[in-house]
Each structure stands twice: as C-alpha cells, then as structure tokens.
Amino acid sequence: MQKLTGAVFVVCFVVTSSLWASAIILIVLAMIVLDLMGVMAVLGIQLNAISIVNLVMSIGIAVEFCVHITHAFMIGIGDRENRVRQALSTMGASVFSGITLTKLVGVIVLRFAKSEVFVVYYFQMYLALVLIGFLHGLIFLPVVLSLCGPPQKTMKRIEQSQTPPSNEQT
Numbered sequence: 001m002q003k004l005t006g007a008v009f010v011v012c013f014v015v016t017s018s019l020w021a022s023a024i025i026l027i028v029l030a031m032i033v034l035d036l037m038g039v040m041a042v043l044g045i046q047l048n049a050i051s052i053v054n055l056v057m058s059i060g061i062a063v064e065f066c067v068h069i070t071h072a073f074m075i076g077i078g079d080r081e082n083r084v085r086q087a088l089s090t091m092g093a094s095v096f097s098g099i100t101l102t103k104l105v106g107v108i109v110l111r112f113a114k115s116e117v118f119v120v121y122y123f124q125m126y127l128a129l130v131l132i133g134f135l136h137g138l139i140f141l142p143v144v145l146s147l148c149g150p151p152q153k154t155m156k157r158i159e160q161s162q163t164p165p166s167n168e169q170t
Contacts, residue, residue: 008059015067016074020150025066028144032062032129032136039128043120050121058129064099065137073145074153084146092138100134 008029012022036058045051072091076083107130110123 004056004059008063011063012067012070016070017153018074018150021070021074024141024144024149025063025070028066028136028141029059029062031140032065032132033059035132035136036125036129039132040125043124043128045120045125050117051125054121054125054129058125058133061103061129062133062136065095065133066141068095068099069137069141070145073142073149076152078152080146080149083149083152084142087145088138088142095138096134100130103130 005026009022009026012025013019016022016025033055036055040047040051068091069087072087073083076086078086103126107123107126110118110126113119113123
C-alpha cells in the first residue's frame with residue numbers, strides 16, 4: 001500500500017509540480033477510499049479479492065476527480081477564492097460531464113446484470129465511487145483549496161521568452 005501511495009503522490013506531483021497540492025490530493029483520495037469502505041460496510045459488501053481490487057482501482061479513478069480541479073486551481077490567477085472559482089468554471093463542467101456522467105452511464109448498465117457478483121461488486125461499488133468522487137472532487141476539494149491551497153504557479157511571461165535579445169551595434 002505504501003508503494004501505491006508513493007506512486008500516486010509522484011503522479012500528482014508531476015501533474016501539479018507542487019508538494020503541497022499533491023499532499024492535499026492524497027488526503028482527499030484517502031477520504032474517498034475511506035468513505036467507499038464505509039459504504040461497503042453499510043451495503044454489507046465484504047472485503048475479498050474482488051472488493052480489494054476495486055478499492056485499489058478506485059484510487060486511480062478518484063485521481064481524475066481531483067487532479068483536474070487542482071491543476072486548474074494552480075494555474076489560476078488571484079487569491080485562493082478566485083482561483084477556486086476559475087478552476088470550477090473552467091474544469092468543473094468537464095469533470096462533471098466527462099468523468100461523472102460518462103462513468104455513471106457505464107455503471108448503470110451493470111445494474112441490469114444477471115450475475116449478483118456484477119451487481120454487488122461492480123454496480124454498487126462503482127456507483128458509490130462515482131458519487132463519492134464527484135462530491136469530494138467538486139465540493140470538498142474546492143473548499144479545502146480555498147482555505148489552505150498552495151500558492152499559484154509562477155510562470156514566465158510568454159512575451160519575455162519570445163522576444164530575442166537585442167544585438168545593438170554602435
């Protein structure tokens with residue numbers, strides 16, 4: 001599990017270039033997995049080979065909800081609150097329609113499977129994951145970023161990097 005956590009942290013760091021943002025994403029991912037385990041307990045889904053694989057896969061799926069919003073937050077301009085607004089206005093709809101809705105459509109089909117294994121371990125668990133990931137990625141994470149998010153990325157101005165140095169000859 002430590003290797004998985006380290007790998008997720010490295011991927012988040014590569015995407016965000018921020019230890020602070022990567023740590024926030026990792027905390028939110030841990031909350032998503034814990035919430036998913038809580039839903040499993042409520043639904044009576046026991047830990048076994050299938051549910052453990054689903055939990056590990058859920059980390060990869062949950063990263064999608066968090067990384068897009070955090071990256072948009074990092075490149076935003078202004079204070080934390082303005083950058084959260086910008087992140088949600090630029091990436092919120094994409095995360096909702098591109099991740100949440102598409103996964104929901106794929107998951108809902110599994111509800112009609114004849115095998116109870118598919119209904120319990122795939123429909124119920126993935127439905128819970130999509131809903132929990134959506135709530136954490138588009139509601140909880142932006143609140144955390146607005147309260148204690150990392151500073152914005154500083155980028156060199158494009159104009160400065162594109163203007164060649166002047167060679168004045170006198």
